[in-house]
Amino acid sequence: MAEFYAVLISGLLIGMLFGIILQRGRFCMNSAFRDIILLKEYKLIKSVALALLTCMAGFGIMGLAGWVTWNPKPLFAYGSIIGGFVFGLGMVLAAGCASGTTYRVGEGMMGSLVALVGLAIGAFTTKSGALSGVTTALQSVSTGGITVFGDLTPLFCLIIGVIGLVVTFYFWVFKEIKAKREKFFDFSNLGENIFKKGWSWYSTGYLIGIINIIAWPLSAAAGRNYPLGITAGWIGNLKYLVTGDVAALSWISWLVLGVIVGALIASLIAGEFKLRTPKEGKTILLQFLGGFIMGFGAVVASGCNVGNLLSGIPQLSVGSIVSSVGIVLGCWFLAFLLFREKDD
Template identity: 45%
Template sequence: MEWTGLIIGFIFGIILQRGRVCFNSAFRDIFLMKDNYLMKLATFVLALETIFFLFFAQMGWITLNPKPLNWLGNILGGLIFGFGMVLAGGCASGTTYRVGEGMTTAWFAAIFYAIGATMTKSGALSGWVKWLSKFNVTVEHSSPLYVEKAGPTLATVFNVNPWVVGLIFAVILLIYTFATKTTPRSSKMGWKTAALLLAILAPFAWMASAATGRNYGLGITGGWIGLIKSATTGTKLSWEAIEIIGIIIGALVSALASKEFKLRMPKNPITYLQVMIGGLLMGFGAVTAGGCNVGHFLTGIPTLAISSLIAGVFFILGNWFMAWILYGR
């Protein structure tokens, strides 16, 4: 069933490329330019996913699996990942789909993202992750919508039915999304369409992934780690690793179809060094935080996971700080 990752990734890659979906840009643009176009996409997709995940779980099609809470890892890793995405010129998903567009800086950022994540997860820095795991917090979930033991959520914190806090959370996001003015922007795929398609894809991705034994939804970091492991040890490609291949192929096909594929190189070669450093920081930060902008922000927050909410906040703060250092001063 791992092959379903290729289909999910292919669709994911098309949506990312056509919608120009990059969370680095979403966070940075609203801070530097007061441009909320991509942030509206982000809040809309989170609202929809929250409802869709709860519905799929209610129907028994998926079982939600919030990431463990780790205050130190979520905060520190979130900040470092935020720093890295600005230096790399893209978030985990943005960098991945741009590999398929022919952006050479994304190639280097992605390779070093994979290296940084693998070193931290199972290489020279794995001792750090092992030590950090001592601070993981999980709780017993009484709701059948969740696995029996996983990270705490807004529902467990307030001791209410997940639907109650989920709907309140979604409504708050929808109020911001539609009650505030949106920065105009020309795009092949509008932000509403891109958000809706991502939100529809997300629960089906969870179903497909869970069928292979990986009880989680869309992800990026584990996929890049899986590709490195397969290339170096010959191990079988995981669902998430095959998803990465699908994203790149989907973005490539989309870019070719829209005549947007082009080998692009920076004017200043030093940019390659910057994106490599950014990739390493993203890889280290993602593993330290327990997830990237896809694993935590796009997939984890809609499960109402406290860990993902904290990591998401610090992704944004780290992004803003590095954007201020590089462009805002």
């Protein structure tokens, strides 16, 4: 029993580290995708790319060494693209992706808390409630978990990851540091740089990739053979609150709670914690609706932006790639419509 709880606590600790990184790096995939078309800003999407490449290299090593067993998400003929697209719509309305919404609760943002409640309810309802029939229908045609290169996928992940990291380091990171005449390793005022100042996009990307690599074997040791995720954790937590079933509190349930705790600690130390409530009731309603839609889309697509994009793409899962394309398209579609409406 002690060993069981020790394994679950590892989920809490990984979640706390993940939450700290998200908060200090202001990392949100909704912002990353939206900023491309609205602001022509690419730093966050570069951070996402570095995280993916880091994961690919790490996953490849662990897969080839036999430390983890490859576990790609299933490809659904309808569910993957539809669920992803709906999730993308939802994160625009919620003003944050699943991970971004979760960590912002730790900063005191009540709108994000409302969105998170919506996500949990939407996911729970779609997984095992009134909308479960829709899920069954949209997931009725599936090829199972397939990868781009089959049994050779771990090797290709390692190759792509290493080459990608070298190329992006030179053209993105090294050139930016050189242009700004900064130090790559600056140990002066270390405490202030870590706890007070915002982290660079490249440091954030690398660290998210590293924490995801560490998370996979720890999660597998707890009986969940998969890297980081978000939505499944909130489904488990809500199930526990509704039914009282302690078994619902798995490794991933502890992880998502840890994300909030980590973000809370980081924001308090940085002096950035503040209880903030949206001024208009309409905004609160939209964030709840966005969260609910995200929960629906995540279950239908068998993963959110973390489960599919951050953890699935580095495994070269075809299902995750299709779902992630849907997420990006959904985000761009609604962000463009809302931006055009405000611009007019």
